[in-house]
Amino acid sequence: MLVQLLSSHLFLFQIRSVYGADYEFSQMRDLYGFQLDPRTLILEEDSSKQEHNGDPLLRCALSCQNDCQTFEFKDGVCRLYKGFTVIKSADPNQVVQVRIKHRLDPQSPPILPMGPxxxxxxxxxxxxxxxxxxxxxxxxxxxxxxxxxxxxxxxxxxxxxxxxxxxxxxxxxxxxxxxxxxxxxxxxxxxxxxxxxxxxxxxxxxxxxxxxxxxxxxxxxxxxxxxxxxxxxxxxxxxxxxxxxxxxxxxxxxxxxxxxxxxxxxxx
Incomplete structure (x- = not known):
């Protein structure tokens, strides 16, 4: 698997899996006063409690496969979500950085909608x-x-x-x-x-x-x-x-x- 980190600002990954499929993870925008809907949460993992080497942020991105549609890495915790729905937060300063998975092959239909x-x-x-x-x-x-x-x-x-x-x-x-x-x-x-x-x-x-x-x-x-x-x-x-x-x-x-x-x- 080849992984290239293109930009830490845009948080853009290109991933070529062993199956030959190209994927892109990109931060679309910051949403203030909203949070990802916890009802779509698949997995929550505290990287500090895991015995893994390498960048935990990158590992979180790579773990977003199959039913995972977007992920969030915040305060050392990786969260995988099966949906894009965001809801109003009680904290107006809450910031959600929405990152979305797409198929890069232009001949293939998108895996997911193009936004939250x-x-x-x-x-x-x-x-x-x-x-x-x-x-x-x-x-x-x-x-x-x-x-x-x-x-x-x-x-x-x-x-x-x-x-x-x-x-x-x-x-x-x-x-x-x-x-x-x-x-x-x-x-x-x-x-x-x-x-x-x-x-x-x-x-x-x-x-x-x-x-x-x-x-x-x-x-x-x-x-x-x-x-x-x-x-x-x-x-x-x-x-x-x-x-x-x-x-x-x-x-x-x-x-x-x-x-x-x-x-x-x-x-x-």
């Missing part, structure tokens, strides 16, 4: 309790809560292009059903279910022409936001639903399907 993501909204109605009408922020320090929102704090999470890069997911459905798009307007700033400015559809399980054109305030006052802009009385792709629809713990999901759970992320 931050959970900004969740509604889980499995307890048959729905979103309180008009509430934007909820359970902000409880990222595992059934109802969670930091929508009031996402203004600074725009990309370098000035747009929000969103991912809307429905984890309970048979496939990992997510929509990815960007829009330059905050969803709460878009009135009357207009198409948000600079809306760019990236990918999803269905065509964008099945009613989804980004998120905006819901004109049917059944929910906080929705993504169905095909008619003023429609509210599929609902976020923050105020009451049940189609079942005691259900609400409008994607493309005329009813769901119990929806999550919204901002991709960085």
């Amino acid at each position: 993501q931050i959970l900004v909204f969740r509604q889980n109605a499995s307890d048959q309790i729905f979103w309180p009408p008009g509430v934007i922020a909820l359970n902000k320090n409880q990222t595992s809560a059934l109802r969670y929102s930091i929508l009031d704090e996402i203004h600074d999470l725009r990309g370098t292009d000035g747009s929000f890069h969103f991912k809307l997911c429905y984890p309970e459905l048979n496939t990992n059903l997510c929509y990815r798009w960007s829009q330059s307007e905050h969803p709460l700033a878009v009135q009357g279910q207009d198409v948000p400015k600079n809306f760019v559809y990236k990918e999803g399980p269905f065509s964008k022409y099945r009613g989804f054109f980004g998120l905006s305030q819901s004109t049917p006052h059944q929910c906080l936001l929705n993504g169905d802009l095909s008619g003023s009385s429609r509210w599929w792709f609902a976020l923050g639903t105020y009451h049940s629809f189609g079942g005691q713990d259900m609400f409008p999901g994607p493309a005329e399907r009813i769901v119990t759970l929806v999550e919204l992320y901002v991709e960085l």
Whole structure:
């Protein structure tokens, strides 16, 4: 295995394994006031208690294989994570240095998405309790809560292009059903279910022409936001639903399907 440390600032490794695959580990950016989601933690190892030779930082990087998607080496402790999700930290000075693994071979598809993501909204109605009408922020320090929102704090999470890069997911459905798009307007700033400015559809399980054109305030006052802009009385792709629809713990999901759970992320 050949390892070349190209830059301590960018923390960039090129690794050629015995299988001939090239990988790159790179520090994408520092995130202040956030931390990697501990629910995605695979392994935590204190290098001071291990009888190994060599650079513990490099050893931590090389151990990020298979299900490991990113790693963190801090205060002598190596942590491996299976996901990129970062959550709001109680400490505003908390710094997370996100390092991501990619396949270097341009002919091969990326192993992973090209950036981390931050959970900004969740509604889980499995307890048959729905979103309180008009509430934007909820359970902000409880990222595992059934109802969670930091929508009031996402203004600074725009990309370098000035747009929000969103991912809307429905984890309970048979496939990992997510929509990815960007829009330059905050969803709460878009009135009357207009198409948000600079809306760019990236990918999803269905065509964008099945009613989804980004998120905006819901004109049917059944929910906080929705993504169905095909008619003023429609509210599929609902976020923050105020009451049940189609079942005691259900609400409008994607493309005329009813769901119990929806999550919204901002991709960085």
